[in-house]
Amino acid sequence: MESYDFKVSEKKWQDKWEKAGVFHAVDNSDKKKFYALVEFPYPSGAGMHVGHIKAYSGLEVVTRKRRMEGYNVLFPIGFDAYGLPTENYAIKTGIHPRKVTDMNIEKFTGQLKRVGFSFDWTRVVDTTEIGYYKWTQWIFLKMFEKGLVFRDKTLVNYCPSCKVVLSNEDSQGGKCDICHSDVVQKSKDVWYLRITEYADKLLEGLDSVDYLPNVRLQQENWIGKSTGAFVNFTVKNTDEMLRIYTTRPDTLFGVTFMVMAPEHPMLDKYKDMIENFADVEAYRAECAKKTEFERTQLVKEKTGVKLQGFCAVNPVNGKEIPIFISDYVMMGYGTGAIMAVPAHDQRDYDFAKKFGVDIIEVIKGGDMEKEAYTGDGEMVNSGFLNGFTKKKASIEKMLEYLTEKGIGEKGVQYKMKDWAFNRQRYWGEPIPIVHCEKCGTVAVPYDELPLKLPEVENFEPGSDGESPLAKIDSFVKCTCPKCGAPARRETDTMPQWAGSSWYFLRYIDPHNSERFADMDKLKYWGMVDWYNGGMEHVTRHLIYSRFWHRFLYDIGEVPNPEPYAKRTAQGLILGPDGEKMSKSKGNVVDPNDVVDVYGADVLRTYVLFMGDYEKAAPWNESSMKGCKRFMDRVWNLQSILTDGEGYSSKLESSMHKTIKKVTEDIEALKYNTAIAALMTLLNEIYDAGSITKAELKTFITLLNPFAPHITEEINEAQGFGGMLANGTWPVYEDAKCVDAEIEIAVQVNGKIKARIKVAADIDEAGAIEAALANDAVKAAVDEKSIVKKLYVKGRLVNIVVK
RNA sequence: GCUCCCGUGGUGGAAUUGGCAGACACGCAAGAUUUAGGAUCUUGUGCCGCGAGGUGUGCAGGUUCAAGCCCUGUCGGGAGCACCA
Numbered sequence: 099m100e101s102y103d104f105k106v107s108e109k110k111w112q113d114k115w116e117k118a119g120v121f122h123a124v125d126n127s128d129k130k131k132f133y134a135l136v137e138f139p140y141p142s143g144a145g146m147h148v149g150h151i152k153a154y155s156g157l158e159v160v161t162r163k164r165r166m167e168g169y170n171v172l173f174p175i176g177f178d179a180y181g182l183p184t185e186n187y188a189i190k191t192g193i194h195p196r197k198v199t200d201m202n203i204e205k206f207t208g209q210l211k212r213v214g215f216s217f218d219w220t221r222v223v224d225t226t227e228i229g230y231y232k233w234t235q236w237i238f239l240k241m242f243e244k245g246l247v248f249r250d251k252t253l254v255n256y257c258p259s260c261k262v263v264l265s266n267e268d269s270q271g272g273k274c275d276i277c278h279s280d281v282v283q284k285s286k287d288v289w290y291l292r293i294t295e296y297a298d299k300l301l302e303g304l305d306s307v308d309y310l311p312n313v314r315l316q317q318e319n320w321i322g323k324s325t326g327a328f329v330n331f332t333v334k335n336t337d338e339m340l341r342i343y344t345t346r347p348d349t350l351f352g353v354t355f356m357v358m359a360p361e362h363p364m365l366d367k368y369k370d371m372i373e374n375f376a377d378v379e380a381y382r383a384e385c386a387k388k389t390e391f392e393r394t395q396l397v398k399e400k401t402g403v404k405l406q407g408f409c410a411v412n413p414v415n416g417k418e419i420p421i422f423i424s425d426y427v428m429m430g431y432g433t434g435a436i437m438a439v440p441a442h443d444q445r446d447y448d449f450a451k452k453f454g455v456d457i458i459e460v461i462k463g464g465d466m467e468k469e470a471y472t473g474d475g476e477m478v479n480s481g482f483l484n485g486f487t488k489k490k491a492s493i494e495k496m497l498e499y500l501t502e503k504g505i506g507e508k509g510v511q512y513k514m515k516d517w518a519f520n521r522q523r524y525w526g527e528p529i530p531i532v533h534c535e536k537c538g539t540v541a542v543p544y545d546e547l548p549l550k551l552p553e554v555e556n557f558e559p560g561s562d563g564e565s566p567l568a569k570i571d572s573f574v575k576c577t578c579p580k581c582g583a584p585a586r587r588e589t590d591t592m593p594q595w596a597g598s599s600w601y602f603l604r605y606i607d608p609h610n611s612e613r614f615a616d617m618d619k620l621k622y623w624g625m626v627d628w629y630n631g632g633m634e635h636v637t638r639h640l641i642y643s644r645f646w647h648r649f650l651y652d653i654g655e656v657p658n659p660e661p662y663a664k665r666t667a668q669g670l671i672l673g674p675d676g677e678k679m680s681k682s683k684g685n686v687v688d689p690n691d692v693v694d695v696y697g698a699d700v701l702r703t704y705v706l707f708m709g710d711y712e713k714a715a716p717w718n719e720s721s722m723k724g725c726k727r728f729m730d731r732v733w734n735l736q737s738i739l740t741d742g743e744g745y746s747s748k749l750e751s752s753m754h755k756t757i758k759k760v761t762e763d764i765e766a767l768k769y770n771t772a773i774a775a776l777m778t779l780l781n782e783i784y785d786a787g788s789i790t791k792a793e794l795k796t797f798i799t800l801l802n803p804f805a806p807h808i809t810e811e812i813n814e815a816q817g818f819g820g821m822l823a824n825g826t827w828p829v830y831e832d833a834k835c836v837d838a839e840i841e842i843a844v845q846v847n848g849k850i851k852a853r854i855k856v857a858a859d860i861d862e863a864g865a866i867e868a869a870l871a872n873d874a875v876k877a878a879v880d881e882k883s884i885v886k887k888l889y890v891k892g893r894l895v896n897i898v899v900k
Numbered sequence: 901g902c903u904c905c906c907g908u909g910g911u912g913g914a915a916u917u918g919g920c921a922g923a924c925a926c927g928c929a930a931g932a933u934u935u936a937g938g939a940u941c942u943u944g945u946g947c948c949g950c951g952a953g954g955u956g957u958g959c960a961g962g963u964u965c966a967a968g969c970c971c972u973g974u975c976g977g978g979a980g981c982a983c984c985a
Contacts, residue, residue: 312904312979319903319981326985344985357985400983426983436985444901445983513984633979707925709913713906714978721912724925730940771914774924781924843920848966850920886965890919898965 102733104697108807112214120165120823121216123172125607126622132169133623134161135602135662137631137639138176138223140594141202142183146209147679148687148717149671152705156668156767157630158215159706162803163764165216166827172623173216174605176223177203181594182260185525189557195525199226209689213698214806216823221608225597230604231527232548233614234596237646239530239541240653246292247519249539256284261522261559289529289590291517296645297321299659303644309665310712313636320637322513327497329437329506331356331410334418336368340410343432343511347500348492349439350414351480352460354450356421357402357436359429360385373406378423385425400426400449413505415481424449432511444470517642519593524557524566526591534578534585543579551591565589598639599646602626602661614655621657629662636667666767669713671705676716687717699805700725706769706804729808731780732801735789736812742790749793751837752782757830760800769804776801791816796828843894844869846878862889869895 115121134157139150154175161173179199188195203224210217223230241247301321304314326345333340340356358365360382369375381403402424409420426445427436440450440457447470450457457466460480464471477483477492482499486492500506520529530542530549542549552573557566567573567589578585600614606623607615631639640662647661672678673685680686692701704722709715745753756779763772779797783789789797795818798809802822813822836858842865844852852874856865866887869875875897882899889895 315904316980322981322984324984342985346985424983427985428983431984433985438985443985445985448983511984513981637980707912713913715912718912718926721926727940728925770912771924774914777924841920845920845966848919848964853920888919888965890966893916893919894966896919896965 107811111807111810127170129170132164133172133627135626135629141177141206159803174221175217178598179226180526235530289520291519293517297512328509341433342435342437347496352439352458353437354456355438357427359427359434361429362434372408377403520590522565529588531588532585537580599643625663628664630666633667672716674717703804707773711767740788748786754830754834757828845896851878865889
C-alpha cells in the first residue's frame with residue numbers, strides 16, 4: 099500500500115468537488131432545506147489566521163453531515179470589505195482601496211479553498227461591489243421613507259486620529275475601536291437610525307429563537323429595558339413640571355432633593371429665575387472639558403451646584419425640596435432629571451452627604467449612618483404606604499396613586515441609543531441623500547440607485563473631519579430630485595456595519611438585479627437555521643442585522659420577523675503563548691503554514707479537537723501531531739482489511755455506539771468528543787486486528803466531515819464507489835449500542851469496593867444479590883447491619899451499613 | 901460597582917447533568933525496530949506509599965447513601981455593562 103500524499107490528494111479532491119458542483123445549493127429543491135451561516139470575514143491584508151478556520155469548521159462539519167443526511171444545504175461565504183483598515187492602507191501606499199480589496203479577497207479565497215471548506219462558491223458576496231451596495235442603499239432609503247432615519251446636531255464621539263464620528267458601540271471605554279486613541283466629544287450633524295423604536299421588538303423576538311443563553315443575555319443587557327414610572331414634580335413659581343423617570347416610585351416619600359443634568363433645557367428657559375445662573379454656567383464649562391469617558395468612568399467625588407430661587411415640590415407630600423445640577427445625571431437617559439432618594443440609592447446618598455441634604459429613611463432594614471439601603475423592608479414615613487413590606491406591592495400601590503392623581507404614570511426606558519450612521523470616510527456606501535436649500539434633505543429616487551462611489555485620487559479625510567467625497571465637485575453638485583434647484587449631495591458614507599446587516603439575505607439570490615432577493619427564494623430558504631460567529635459580534639452586528647431584518651419584515655419585504663433561528667459562538671484560538679493572537683505580539687498562526695506541513699485534514703481536525711468549541715484555547719503545535727498520527731493510522735486501516743461482510747461481532751456494538759456518539763456530538767457543538775470517539779474506535783479496531791469493508795466504509799463516512807480529503811481517497815482506493823461528499827450518513831440501532839455484559843461498581847458506604855460483571859439487562863434485585871456475593875464486598879460489610887441497598891441502573895450498587 | 905462565565909494530572913481537555921474522576925490526545929519513562937537521527941510499534945504514567953492501602957476536581961463549610969456537578973462563604977482568572985435614576 100502506498101503512503102498517503104496529502105499534497106496531491108487534497109488538491110485533487112478540491113478540484114473534483116468543484117467540477118462536480120457537489121456543494122452548490124439548489125433553489126426550490128424537493129429536499130428539506132438547511133441554511134448554515136458563518137460570519138463573513140473582513141478581508142484584511144494580513145490574511146486569515148487559524149481563528150477563522152475554527153469559526154468556519156464548526157458549521158462545515160454540520161453541513162457536510164446534513165448533505166449526507168439528505169438535506170439541500172446552503173452554506174455560503176462572502177466578504178465584508180468596506181472599512182477603515184483597507185482605506186488606511188490605501189492612504190499609506192497610494193493603492194486604490196478597490197485594488198487592495200480585490201487583492202485581499204483573492205488571498206482569502208485561496209486560503210479558504212486550500213482548507214477544503216464546502217462553501218457554495220457560486221454565491222460569493224462582496225459588500226463593496228456595486229450590485230450589492232445598491233441594495234444596501236435601497237434598504238437605507240426605505241428606512242428614510244418610513245421615518246427611521248433622522249438628522250440631529252448633537253455631541254458625538256469623535257476620534258481625532260481616524261477623523262470620524264463613532265457610534266457608542268465603536269467607542270466603548272472612551273477609546274476608538276479602530277485605533278484605540280482617546281475619543282473626544284464634538285458637535286456634529288449626524289445621521290441616526292431610529293433603532294430604539296425597535297427595542298421592544300428586538301427584545302420580544304428573542305423568545306422565538308434559539309440563541310446560546312449568554313448571547314441572549316448580552317442582547318437583553320444591551321437593549322437594557324427597565325420599567326418604572328414617570329413622575330411630574332411642580333417647580334415653584336412656574337407653570338412647568340419637572341419630569342423624572344424612576345424605577346423606585348415606592349420611595350417617593352423619601353425624596354429630599356432633585357438633580358438635573360447640566361444640559362437640561364429647563365435651565366436656560368428659567369435662567370432669570372435662577373439667582374446663581376452664573377454658577378450654572380461655570381459648572382457647565384467645567385463639565386464640557388471632561389470627555390464622556392471621564393464623566394462616566396471615574397469613580398470620583400460627586401460635584402454639583404445647588405440652584406438658588408428654583409425649587410420643586412414633592413407631589414406626594416407637598417414638601418418643598420431643593421434642585422441641584424450635577425453631571426452624574428445624564429441628558430441621554432430618562433428625562434435628564436432625577437428624584438433623589440439618598441436613603442435608598444447610593445449615588446444620591448453620596449451626593450446628600452457631600453452637600454448636607456436630609457436623608458429620610460422610608461424602608462427599614464439599613465443603617466443610614468453608613469450607606470444607602472436598597473433591599474426590601476417595612477415602609478415608614480410614607481403615608482399610605484406605611485406598613486407595606488414588599489417592594490413590588492409598594493410600587494403597584496404608588497403607580498395606582500400617581501395615575502389616579504394625574505401626577506405620573508408607568509413608564510419604560512431603554513439603555514440602547516439610536517444608531518449614529520455616518521462616517522466621514524471614503525471606503526463605504528455613499529448615503530443616497532441630497533441637501534436642498536428649499537426642500538431640506540431629499541432622498542435620491544430609487545431608480546437612480548446605485549449611487550456610485552466616485553473614483554478619487556486622494557482618500558485623506560479633510561482636516562475638519564470632512565469626508566474625502568466633499569472635495570469632489572462633480573459628486574457634490576447635483577439638482578434636487580424634488581424641485582430641480584441646484585443642490586448638494588450628502589458626502590458621508592455608511593459605517594461598516596451597514597453591509598453586514600443584510601448579507602445573509604443576498605446569499606439567497608446573489609445575482610438578482612431586480613430585487614435584493616427574490617421573494618419565492620426568500621420563502622424557500624426562510625430563516626438561517628444555524629448561525630455561528632464570534633462573541634464579539636453579539637451586541638453590535640447581531641442587534642443591527644436583527645433590526646434591519648425586522649424592518650424589512652414590517653414593510654413586507656421578507657417572510658420572517660427574525661433572521662436567525664439558532665445562534666452559537668466559538669471560542670478564540672489564542673497564540674501559543676496563551677495570549678490573544680495579534681500582529682503586534684507576533685503570535686499569529688497562518689493556516690497556510692499549517693496546511694503546508696500537515697495538510698488541511700489535520701488542520702481541520704485539530705482546530706475542533708483542541709478543546710471545547712465554545713471556549714478559548716491556546717494553539718499547541720505538538721498536540722496537533724496527535725491529529726497527524728491519527729490520520730496516518732486511519733490510512734493504514736487499509737492494511738488490515740478483511741473480506742468479512744457487514745459488521746464483525748467483535749466490533750458491532752462499538753460501531754453503533756460510535757455512530758450514535760458522533761451523530762449526537764456534532765449537533766451539540768461537541769466536536770472534540772466526537773473526534774475522541776473516532777480515535778477510541780480506531781484503537782479498538784487495531785486491538786481487534788482486522789476491519790471489514792462495511793466497518794471501514796462507516797468509519798471513513800463518520801470522519802469525512804472532519805477530514806474530507808483522506809476519507810475520499812480511501813473511499814476511491816477501496817472502490818466503494820461514488821464520492822463521500824454525496825454519500826449517506828450511517829445509521830445506528832439503539833438495541834445494538836449495548837453490550838451483553840456490563841461492568842458495574844459496588845460501593846459500601848459510598849466507597850468503591852469492587853467491580854463486577856453482570857448481564858446488561860439485570861434487575862435491581864439481581865444486581866444487589868451479585869454485589870453481596872462478592873468477597874471484597876462481604877469483607878467490607880462484615881458483621882455490620884445493612885441499612886440500605888441502592889442500585890443505579892447499569893452503573894453501580896451502593897450498600898449502606900452501620 | 902453590577903451581571904454572567906470559568907477554576908479538574910506536567911499540558912489541552914473528558915465525565916451520560918447527582919452515580920466508577922482523569923475518556924481522547926500531547927508530554928514523559930522503559931522496551932522493540934532502526935547504522936544513526938526521525939518515524940513507527942508495545943507497555944506504563946493523578947499524587948503519597950516497596951506494599952496493603954491512603955488520598956485527590958482552587959480553598960473552607962453544608963446537603964446527600966453518593967458531590968467536579970447542588971447550597972453558603974472565600975480566593976483566583978476571564979467576558980460584558982458601567983453614575984441607566
